[in-house]
Amino acid sequence: MIQAAFQIEPASPGAMLRDEKKAGTPLGIEADRLTSCGQLVPDRMIVGLVESWLEKNHSNAFVFDGFPRTIGQAEALEELLARLAKPLQIAFFLDADFETIRERVGRRMVCETCGNVVAIGLHIETAEDRCPRCGGRLHRRNDDDEETLKRRMAEYREKSEPLNSHYAGLGLLRRIDANRIPAEVFADISSAIEA
């Protein structure tokens, strides 16, 4: 929604890792060992992916999805952006309850062909439907099961939650109540971008 409304290029290290895995690269295979059991992958891998994405992408605005996830990554990002003279403007904290997350993870499907992310009951009716964008086959992520989700939440609390105070301290944090429907969440994100 951000991309469509503001023409801001999105970059998601999680999606980049899934592409690397699909292409069978050593990085993709190594990362999958960690992602499939709910662990974060090392900062140097993620920062390397983001750095090469920034080298190829020359637009003036970008939005990172699921990055940074550690203080080390936040510091590396600050350095990368300082080199490009494009300072960080907003850090969104999409705050959702565990029950909301659990329920969304249970309904999430990803297109094997184009990587489109859809939800059963929102974009498609059943898990057997095809991708509404390209007609490709949909599958569940191998880290979208209950056990792996618990591990991901523990990683979040230990390594990612401290980012809230980091960005609050820099005056960049915008907390958004993400328990609501996409249109309402997006309305708040839009107002913050436009402000």
Ligand code: AMP
């Ligand atoms: P996501 O698609 O953002 O949910 O990410 C899926 C998985 O990829 C995460 O659970 C991590 O294992 C890995 N991953 C994605 N982004 C990062 C990041 N910024 N730092 C470390 N690991 C990441």
